[in-house]
Amino acid sequence: MPLLPALTAPGTAGLPGGDSPDALRVADRALSREELLGAAGAVAARIAGAPAVAVHALPTAQTVAAVVGGLLAGVPVVPLPPDSGPAERGHVLRDSGAALLLTGDPGALPEADGAPGGVPGVEVVPVGTADRAPASAVLPAEPGDGATALVLYTSGTTGAPKGVPITRRAVAAGLDGLADAWDWTAEDTLVHGLPLFHVHGLVLGVLGALRTGSRLVHTGRPTPQAYAAAGGSLYFGVPTVWSRVAADPASAGALRGARLLVSGSAALPAPVFRDIERLTGSRPVERYGMTETLITVSARADGRRSPGAVGLPLPGTSTRLAGEDGSPVPHDGATVGELQVTGPTVFDGYLGRPDATAASFTDDGWFRTGDMAVIEPDGTHRIVGRASTDLIKSGGYRIGAGEVENALLDHPAVREAAVVGAPHDDLGQEVVAYVVADGVTEADLVGFVAGHLSVHKRPRRIRFLDALPRNAMGKPQKKLLPPL
Incomplete structure (x- = not known):
């Protein structure tokens, strides 16, 4: 075919x-x-x-x-x-x-x-x-x-x-x-x-x-007005899009004729899920995937759809949960483990990066997603967080904190930088940078990063510190950063 x-x-x-x-x-x-x-x-x-x-x-x-x-x-x-x-x-x-x-x-x-x-x-x-x-x-x-x-x-x-x-x-x-x-x-x-x-x-x-x-x-x-005017039966959006649709009742009401509303690229907040259901009469479908695996898990059009649930594995895909020691985690809807997947959509390895490839697969060939999940007895999956604290999901984009930190450190006035994702009502998370620097403004650094990386990776807020908290090995401790 x-x-x-x-x-x-x-x-x-x-x-x-x-x-x-x-x-x-x-x-x-x-x-x-x-x-x-x-x-x-x-x-x-x-x-x-x-x-x-x-x-x-x-x-x-x-x-x-x-x-x-x-x-x-x-x-x-x-x-x-x-x-x-x-x-x-x-x-x-x-x-x-x-x-x-x-x-x-x-x-x-x-x-x-x-x-x-x-x-x-x-x-x-x-x-x-x-x-x-x-x-x-x-x-x-x-x-x-x-x-x-x-x-x-x-x-x-x-x-x-x-x-x-x-x-x-x-x-x-x-x-x-x-x-x-x-x-x-x-x-x-x-x-x-x-x-x-x-x-x-x-x-x-x-x-x-x-x-x-x-x-x-x-x-x-992807404006609410454009979605409302399109007259579709099937709609795709990231949580930021659905949040904006939910904030525009007239546009949301125009989607009542749609057969399916699909949300992905980040978790859909439960309040947005409920608002979309109330305004459109349709419970959104959530699904889960990564660039390396494409979409592996999804709620079905004819199946259960509930806030936070990304559904069941697609045909040919198998999933499992692993503990920190690699041992199997039960599918009891409560015990959290790292989600690992195998199947026809999983990539073979990173381009020219054999070390990164080897680190991303288990000895028996399953891909380590780095995402933490629970699986209910009926097979329904829920993604509960990232194994690392350094992957930021903002407006449907996946942003590596280290890449933004490296861009900040390229500025001659910046001595130290730590980047995190902070909760944001519209974007899901916003990029926030903690910086140790002299003689530079927030606007200067935001513009500097936007000029070196994709614009959506720029920090939306910067807090200046005298020093970053570090452990004995000198690694910044993001969990010890002061609140915004």
Whole structure:
């Protein structure tokens, strides 16, 4: 079966609505499936044979065409956050080996060292939705299931982002599992406004529609008003989105016609869950996954949905809980253990990082998620926290504290830095930095970090201290930091 059968397989005109002129809509640009396939085919013809291609992942139809073109050509696609700073962008381009940078808006690419995109030697390739492949172009045969489809970058608690190769097999298995869990079919209209450089917005939110055949409406920005106007049957959002929808009763009420509201990327606060149910008449579906595993656990459309419960493992996925000594933890709904997973969606290892890969898997091959969970006797999973204190979830993003600390320490006025996540009513958590520095303001440091990393990783609050609390080994003790 092709990876994107609703786009490339024969007979797609027989899908609900045929090849409608707005089978795909991103912000104000609508495309039929035929138009998308033509634009993606032009990209594929241009990049065939490249070792990897980066995509400047703006929320545009051109980004979708670029990603699909890479998949058609069998070239690994590296989505690049549009707000990434020069250090992060340069690292991703060099680490992934991307020879080309695809963009629908070359003028939006920042320049550094005289090079568009910030890395000399990487060629910028414009992408247009009206482009078509030359008649003489012959695309390569679709690669095998084990070929890399995407290389996504994830921040750990220390160091630079790590590359996560995702195979075509993993994408197909993950999307088919979710289609089964959510009764997701070509009859649906999927609506979301999520970024197109991570699993939620790109893999689920774009490739999912192209695999199931559902119509896709990407709202550009995930505002309550845009969601209300889209008229979807299936909606994706992060907790921040659902919190804002719940704060707008008129927009929330317009979602009463939707079949399923899905929340992910971070825990949905129970009050938001209850407000969404009250205003829309629908209990949200929560699910759990990681960049390294895609989605592994989810509540089902026909199953139990309750606040904090992320449901059951998807078909083919197995989970278990382990204690600190590695011993099994009972599934009694109360005992906490580290969640470990295995199955067809789990990646094989980090790009060029054998030590990090080895540390992330058990001796018998299960992936250590680093998340703490309980599993109830009926198999329902609840995620209760992070094994480490250094992973911050803010507005649906996963932010490594160590990466932000390193950026702060690059400022000549900063001597020490410790970054934590603090509770925030809208974002879930906000990035907060404790800093030891001289002659610098909060605004100076926030702007400095925003200029080096993705803007969403900047601290929203900074507290200046005379010294950080440290243990005998000199390691900062975040639990001893003074309250804000």
